[in-house]
Amino acid sequence: MSEINRTSAWSALKAHAEEVGKRHLREMFHDAPDRFQTFRREAAGLTLDLSKQRWEQDTVDRLLELAEQAEVPEAIRRLLAGEKVNISEDRPALHTALRLPEDASLVVEGEDLVPGVHATLARMDAMVERFLSGQWRGATGKPIRDVVNLGVGGSDLGPLMVTNALVDRRPDASHPVEVHFASTMDGSQLAEYLARFNPETTLFVLSSKSFTTIDTLSNATTARDWLLARLNGVSREEGVDRSLVMRQHFIGISASPDKMAEWGISSDHQLEFWEWVGGRYSLWGGIGLPIALVIGMDGFRELLAGAHAMDRHFQTAPLADNLPVMLALAGIWNNNFLDIRAHSILPYDGRLEYFAAYLEQLEMESNGKSVTNKGEAVEYSTCPVLWGQLGPNAQHAFYQLLHQGTQAVECDFIAPLSRYDDVTDSATRAHLMSQHRLTLANCFAQSRVLMLGDDAIDDEGPRPGHMRYRGNQPSTTLLLERLTPATLGALIALYEHKVFVQATIWGINPFDQWGVELGKKIANETRDIIEKREGVEAMDASTRGLIEAAWRTSDQ
8 A cells, every 4th residue: 555645535635625624514514404313323332423523425435435545444354353463563463352252262373362361351350259258368367458550551541540430330249449549650649548558458459561660660669668567567576478468469460470470479469461462452451450349350341342342343334334433534534634633532421530541542652653654754644632631620621722712623522321310319319310411411512512603602693702602623422321331341442443543544553652662761761870870971961950950959
């Protein structure tokens, strides 16, 4: 395939954008009252409304032709067949294998991956059962009550987002545990936990694919020393045996079992993390242990099933009816043809508080690339700047810019249709359901005003310029029947596959992150200079000045 911007479909879209880009969404809705039916897609418990995108059916047809010329169908087949789609690291990207059912089979390089995946799930199941029944006990014999996940990036954002979203799905358990997260290398999150948790009933999960991430290991070393110091002498005069503390208070999740063992984690308290799963795609396996501790293994398997349902849809649906493909094409249209380089994620459900942060990593770490798979500089925009916040809160923060600023922004509105119908007390249920209707009203109204601008308001006569709204801001609305493990799994998988489709069209690799790796390398070198106080003369003037300022402060 030639570079995508040199294809006939790309050229046709550039010319088409000159015409359609001049039209306002209010005109498009006026001319086609059935737009919602035309641009609605449904699958796996999700409804995708693309009618407020600044496009027409002709646009979609041309974008589908672009997808065909970019060989998207073949790319989907290769991804799900386990072929080496991670070009720079010469390996497959098999996060979808983590959610295959037990009776499935996926043979990659002569090995069926499914048995190993389900062996890890079975080990997780046994661990979760021990925790939730009060049988996982610390070194002094007391049941573990607090579990702290030590990880960063995909080892933190995925489990943090899902546990927060599904915390109300806790199963009945004789001994529920509280799950917490510490990711910052400065120790600020961890310090707060260490100040108030009982070391006898606290366990740490070390989540790191390489088991070399300095952020995680710094926190882990502090946690280990805290446990050993605080537990010494708790149960008997001679103190608690170090090996017993390490065994009962640490679980490791990594692709490097040797490094986990060297650090002191018992082999039967390790969960496997495969090299063919990227960190930001990893919540579906062992990295999801904190999720399973909150929602139980049945709930975790529902999460996997929801994601697998979206995988099947992605694999089998025609491009024109394929939710990930259509969502990806909307982004391509905005980014590359309408010159909209900002994208905001706006969930209208407090449980999805961390969803925008999760997508920031998923999309920008995956597609924040400027070199093609052929090693050439790209000649077009790739990933837009992605950010977001809970929609109701964002309305009082940055919606002013969305409605009246100078920047064009694509928005994704996300909301569940049903909530609170299971609340037992009738009066409380009525109040909460009323609040949910208010939330939906805000969600729908905001996307409508962004679309129509002044036309959304009953005209009471001329208004000054500072009270006018231009509208014509494109948006997508994603509705879940209700927020469950299954629909959340489908939602996450939808965005994973959207990222892959866009990467395929742009001709880039969404499964590496060399920019991140470079940052880690330089940070470690700089740390050595700060600690050893040598080598600063090789630094640039700014970095040298900053390091010297740090030295002066430490000397005081």
